[in-house]
Amino acid sequence: MSLDDRKLEVLRAIVEDYVDTQEPVGSKALVDRHKLGVSPATVRNDMAVLEEEGYIRQPHTSAGRVPTDAGYRLFVDRLTRIKPLSPAERRAIERFMVGAVDLDDVVHRTVRLLAQLTRQVAVVQYPSLSRSSVRHLELVPISTTRLMLVMITDTGRVEQRLVELPGPVPDGDVWELRRRVNEKLSGQRLADTPPLVQRLVEECDDPERKATMACLASVLLETLVERSEERLALAGTANLTRGGVLDFQGTLRPVLEALEEEVILLKLIGDLEPRTTRVRIGDENEIDNLRSASVVSSGYGPGTTIVGGLGVLGPTRMDYPGTIATVRAVARYVGDLLAQN
């Protein structure tokens, strides 16, 4: 048996009321609060069906109904019209972000903004190195056999590494090295650089220069591409305590533990598709500690490219339409901000 429109409407009403009140919702309360145009008895029948299909459940006999993960999923997929952000919220974003001075600042402001608007835990990934492009590479002689390599990316990140050379290299050669490296790599996405770096080495005729370039190349490859050292910012953990500890089946402990693992957080907001907002509800999270949480995440970046992810985490009982709208709006805003630079 499939679900007719009214049953879906009942589900929506249950989800909305439950999110609102945090209490199991009964048939009578439902018809009182929503104009369903039918009697409680009818609603009860619908509820029985919804329960059989696994969208809602009773904590115990003679309690009201509570949505299951599947219920929320259905709600998000079919019953949610994403509500546009209120002008007040838009203004809040502007006001919060204006005046950010550097990348660090942008990320920190973003994560706090997200936490504040959604009143949930927010995570923002720094623009990933491997998905950024090279803006400029600088080589600085520290001694005759050591260079410092400084890389600036289009997202504003700066990385530096020390290069030990096989032998002394005159300054003139350093200039030449710098020229060649920049010529080949500037503007390229980091993920695309490995073959180019390889070619740089091959193109050297002089065996001595080739050795030097090989050294440089290995540092470039090893530290700038392979080691993708992702960084994260986190905010709003205090929001976990809203609505008592009830939301997370007794303890915050597992959730707090999960939030301390960068690997886990990266998994949560990783693998995103451009211009979409992903929702993972309860059990859909692969991390055991987060079975009672939902994550709304989105990629961000200049234009339609993605250079990092951001998202919020909260109880499965969350305001999905609102959260989705906010996450999406913030992701867009940050993307535009990056595009401007």
Next chain:
Amino acid sequence: MSLDDRKLEVLRAIVEDYVDTQEPVGSKALVDRHKLGVSPATVRNDMAVLEEEGYIRQPHTSAGRVPTDAGYRLFVDRLTRIKPLSPAERRAIERFMVGAVDLDDVVHRTVRLLAQLTRQVAVVQYPSLSRSSVRHLELVPISTTRLMLVMITDTGRVEQRLVELPGPVPDGDVWELRRRVNEKLSGQRLADTPPLVQRLVEECDDPERKATMACLASVLLETLVERSEERLALAGTANLTRGGVLDFQGTLRPVLEALEEEVILLKLIGDLEPRTTRVRIGDENEIDNLRSASVVSSGYGPGTTIVGGLGVLGPTRMDYPGTIATVRAVARYVGDLLAQN
């Protein structure tokens, strides 16, 4: 009336038992668990005095006694012999820290180590710029009128800033600039540099060079000294949930909120004296949100200098001797580590 030895012994017993069991401790239980050599009635009299003096209190009539902040303070100041770390703990530190590759890694490992050993929330401040010394300054021409300034400190931090010059400067002059700047500033503590930078400008004869140096000087002063941008690492928040929520009078919320404010954290572990471990108990913390928490902190750095702070935060009901010993040991270890580089 002053407190004789036995009363102090009773206080110690109360603190130890309460930390252990998390339950108010009564006179009978005390004489059972500790060899006090007197009867419960006597202990009760002592307790009455201790209570009058404000070192312990009863949650309600006919409950056992619980130490007050003042009680813990007395315990820490006069009744605690710092127990040396067990060999197992020493080994744990070694094992945990060995193989740290760079400063970031050191800080992250340290904070996790602290959290793990003390089973509390740990905070580690990155080596503060203003208290580090300059190892090397590098000037990189980006274009004819722009330089990149790269500073490497003795604690391994690297900072870079762009300098806009008033006019084109030939490469030879850049070399000269670099020489002079390094001559004057290398090895100096950042906090001591401002007058030196000033002198650098004054020492220039050629007006054109003077203008260039002035530009450089202002960037040096403004971004490297004044903006002391402190960074922090945090770990172990999940430990707050140990022992129920009882420890923090009902909610973790205020504590979690406080932990999100970098300013607050810096205050907690700031202003430390060399080679001492500071303990702030409950109300002694100036931050309202942390009235029910204690903070054990210590400065660290190579030798007897301090380049940053670290510490742990937990319920006032914590194992002070153990925590103090651990914090001190870790601070020393990290200091030695920094000294080696």
Next chain:
DNA sequence: GACTGGCACTCTATTAGCAGGAGTGCCAGA
């Protein structure tokens, strides 16, 4: 004067019992 045993007292925590209420499932009828 310091310590001890005894005793009455206070307060909490636990348990059981009971009433009220919310919510359900089911059935017969419109």
Next chain:
DNA sequence: TCTGGCACTCCTGCTAATAGAGTGCCAGTC
């Protein structure tokens, strides 16, 4: 297909009673 009615279940809140822990105080002893 929907509705009203009804019996049933189970939670919740309230009260009362009880047991137990711990205290304060007092009188007596060393």
